Amino acid sequence: MYGNAYIDPNEKANSIVAGEDPEKLAEFEARISKGEKIEPKDWMPQEYRKQLIRMIEQHAHSEIIGALPEGTWITRAPGFQRKLALMAKVQDEVGHAQLLYSAAETLGKSREAMINDLITGKSKYSNVFNYPAFEWADACIIAWLIDAGAIINQVANAKGSYGPYCRALDRICTEESFHLKYGHDAVVTLATGTPYQRKMVQDALTRWWPPIMHFFGPSDKISQHTEILMKWKVKMASNDDMRQQYLNMYVPKIWDLGLTLPDPNLKKNEETGKWDYTEPDWEEFKRVINGDGPCNAERLAVRRNAEERGRWVREALKTADTKYIVPLA
Amino acid sequence: MIKSLDPRITRAEIELTNTIAPLEENDQWETYEVFHQKKRGDQHMHVGIVHAANPEMALLFAKEQYGRRGQSVNIWVVKTREVYTTDYEDSDIFDTVPEKMFREAGGYKVMEKINKYKKEHKI
Numbered sequence: 001m002y003g004n005a006y007i008d009p010n011e012k013a014n015s016i017v018a019g020e021d022p023e024k025l026a027e028f029e030a031r032i033s034k035g036e037k038i039e040p041k042d043w044m045p046q047e048y049r050k051q052l053i054r055m056i057e058q059h060a061h062s063e064i065i066g067a068l069p070e071g072t073w074i075t076r077a078p079g080f081q082r083k084l085a086l087m088a089k090v091q092d093e094v095g096h097a098q099l100l101y102s103a104a105e106t107l108g109k110s111r112e113a114m115i116n117d118l119i120t121g122k123s124k125y126s127n128v129f130n131y132p133a134f135e136w137a138d139a140c141i142i143a144w145l146i147d148a149g150a151i152i153n154q155v156a157n158a159k160g161s162y163g164p165y166c167r168a169l170d171r172i173c174t175e176e177s178f179h180l181k182y183g184h185d186a187v188v189t190l191a192t193g194t195p196y197q198r199k200m201v202q203d204a205l206t207r208w209w210p211p212i213m214h215f216f217g218p219s220d221k222i223s224q225h226t227e228i229l230m231k232w233k234v235k236m237a238s239n240d241d242m243r244q245q246y247l248n249m250y251v252p253k254i255w256d257l258g259l260t261l262p263d264p265n266l267k268k269n270e271e272t273g274k275w276d277y278t279e280p281d282w283e284e285f286k287r288v289i290n291g292d293g294p295c296n297a298e299r300l301a302v303r304r305n306a307e308e309r310g311r312w313v314r315e316a317l318k319t320a321d322t323k324y325i326v327p328l329a
Numbered sequence: 330m331i332k333s334l335d336p337r338i339t340r341a342e343i344e345l346t347n348t349i350a351p352l353e354e355n356d357q358w359e360t361y362e363v364f365h366q367k368k369r370g371d372q373h374m375h376v377g378i379v380h381a382a383n384p385e386m387a388l389l390f391a392k393e394q395y396g397r398r399g400q401s402v403n404i405w406v407v408k409t410r411e412v413y414t415t416d417y418e419d420s421d422i423f424d425t426v427p428e429k430m431f432r433e434a435g436g437y438k439v440m441e442k443i444n445k446y447k448k449e450h451k452i
Contacts, residue, residue, distance in 0.1 A: 098394050102378045105378075175398065327362070329377075
């Protein structure tokens with residue numbers, strides 16, 4: 001699972017390629033437009049490196065932190081089968097973080113630096129994971145509908161230009177297909193169950209709909225920043241386009257179960273072929289991503305605690321000749 | 330102490346406002362490049378890296394991270410710092426030049442000769 005890397009559409013975009021060697025830049029862009037992959041030791045513009053590090057790192061953090069809301073229900077999963085499946089899923093997510101940290105490292109930021117930036121709150125992760133999983137049904141909604149969003153994002157990004165990221169995403173997407181099926185099955189089980197189970201899943205869906213609408217990030221169509229990132233195949237689709245794709249794929253499936261969504265304006269516009277919806281509350285999005293959400297403090301405290309309590313083990317295993325160099329690919 | 334929706338977290342007695350010293354260099358050890366073989370008879374292929382304190386741990390992590398869905402029968406790991414590589418910048422060293430056609434199948438065209446011979450000797 002994953003969230004979209006948050007790129008502020010109002011960021012100054014003027015200096016993106018300032019100071020870059022124009023000849024090398026042209027060669028780099030030609031290579032990308034031919035569909036070639038960029039590899040770690042190739043020349044790349046500074047901004048390309050910076051944005052990729054930020055994006056892949058945020059993606060990795062999201063996998064790690066996403067394991068927390070979902071893991072909330074491992075001890076109380078309804079039945080052994082569900083418990084095994086949820087444990088496998090959460091373990092997958094942590095594995096995805098490992099793959100993604102590795103890909104980001106090839107760009108020159110050490111894993112220690114990335115972990116430090118996460119636990120001090122300097123780096124972001126997907127905003128949805130700052131919300132709690134109140135009930136078992138919340139964990140089911142996450143597994144189906146958050147993972148569904150993640151897959152749309154990841155399938156798009158897997159066609160990007162940076163080789164190590166694409167390869168990690170290919171592997172991740174294979175595993176995500178199990179998550180989606182598992183999540184759908186868990187939601188359908190509740191939705192076709194007793195009136196109480198239906199109420200549980202409806203309540204969870206109502207709670208999660210606003211964060212789901214936030215998932216792909218604010219509208220970014222007007223940004224020059226987005227334009228160049230799309231040209232460099234760092235970003236493969238605009239936030240709005242991905243949100244439309246998501247609504248198109250999943251709203252009918254949700255309605256098919258007789259569940260309702262808490263947005264009276266949500267409907268497909270037959271003329272434009274696009275979905276109309278109430279504009280999500282982007283002020284809340286900004287507030288939560290900047291630290292003031294229901295679970296931000298807990299998520300990071302738990303993460304710090306894990307690093308701290310595992311530190312002596314890592315120390316004990318360290319040998320005198322340990323010598324880190326940037327991984328190859 | 331955190332009172333979490335997750336009983337495991339509540340039990341761990343974690344301070345909400347805890348602070349820790351930053352991770353130092355080499356805290357996450359070093360990296361090993363991982364090669365896996367999907368099935369017997371295939372070649373081993375590079376799939377990525379793991380961080381590990383020793384080769385045994387690297388093999389264990391490699392199995393967890395790259396062999397999770399029954400896609401491997403065998404794994405190799407080697408320390409990243411012990412791999413020697415060429416540079417992409419030098420990839421012209423692999424270019425084939427036209428005068429080396431003598432080592433290509435396409436460098437040998439016999440039909441013309443045969444047809445010419447047949448025509449001359451009315452075969």
